[in-house]
Amino acid sequence: MTVSLSAADVARLLTDPSADARQDLAHKLGEHLTEPTIAPSELALAQDIVRLLAKDIESAVRVALSSSLRRSPHLPHDVALRLAQDIDAVSLPILTDSLVLTDDDLIGIVRAGSPYKQLAIAARPSLSEAVSGAVVAHAGPGAVMTLLDNASARIGADAMEQALDRFGDNETIKERMVMRDSLPPTVAERLVALVSARLQAHLVRHHELPAGLAADLVLNGRESVVMRLSSGSDEPDLARMVEQMKHSGRLTPSLVLRAICTGDLGFFEAAMAALADVPLANARTLIHDPGGNGLAPLYRKAGLPPVMFAMIRAAVAVVGDSRFDGEKRDLERFRSRVIARVLTQTEASDPADVDYLVEKLGDILIAA
Secondary structure (H helix, E strand, O other): OOOOOOHHHHHHHHHOOOHHHHHHHHHHHHHHHOOOOOOHHHHHHHHHHHHHHOOOOOHHHHHHHHHHOOOOOOOOHHHHHHHHOOOHHHHHHHHHHOOOOOHHHHHHHHHHOOHHHHHHHHOOOOOOHHHHHHHHHHOOHHHHHHHHHOOOOOOOHHHHHHHHHHHOOOHHHHHHHHOOOOOOHHHHHHHHOOOOHHHHHHHHHHOOOOHHHHHHHHHHOOHHHHOOHHHOOOHHHHHHHHHHHHHOOOOOHHHHHHHHHOOOHHHHHHHHHHHHOOOHHHHHHHHOOOOOOOHHHHHHHHOOOHHHHHHHHHHHHHHHHOOOOOOOOHHHHHHHHHHHHHHHHOOOOOHHHHHHHHHHHHHHHHHO
């Protein structure tokens, strides 16, 4: 129901000295100015009274005004800015909800405001990159955490980089950055060196990383379990990881190729089973078919590129013929044998994959 203002309201404002009366009027104004349709004459009158109340000496009156007008589309911009620059108790409702404020207003308040004002701005819906950048550049860690938790905030690559420059030692900020729905590839790549193995795994599954780096994170992170996968002790965890990577689009053909070429048979088997949507036991039977005829139909069902099949078939054959020798650095020697034979027995498919395997072979030989 529309709440109309009258000449009596104005008279009361001018003649009643009590702050309670002015607070009541502030609440009434809030109801009035939130109405979708207001007569032009009433709107002008209400806005004039709002300007008077915004200058009230009693903070309780200004708090009532700010709270009641926080979502009003009819709040004059000059009043919104005045309230937003007021003490925290007055400013926070406007900073949290008012759509009257511009990006320039918000940036100026971030630069000059209190931590509480910065927190309120960081939590606003649909923040622009410019405002997010100001929060990162000028606010403290609490506001930056709030910004990173704000799923609707747009945060540019430069701001992400600056957040890492300022707060690279803050584990909570790094984790919340990793957990955002999307990250610029350059930021995701930089985070790899700064976060735990658990967060690295999340980066691989949910964010774009260079193919070689993603493969290294997945496969190197599994080196400690490669040689005991045959016991089955790690299969449930591995299956869950591979399924999650499949659903997030990170179980790429290159990663499958690099897994088998670096000797991670367990990952390769789980990946083929997931991509072909067949039980792991069935995938293993087809991969290790003594007649060599099972891999091709499984490969087609997995939807992998035909051009890679020769390399993968050669790698499977080499892995089947190779064994760990039980001596020091046998994993590295095993991988070097597999990669070297695959590179010599097949023609190049994707140059990026070949470059990766050549580089990996070089790293293994140098380390050995």
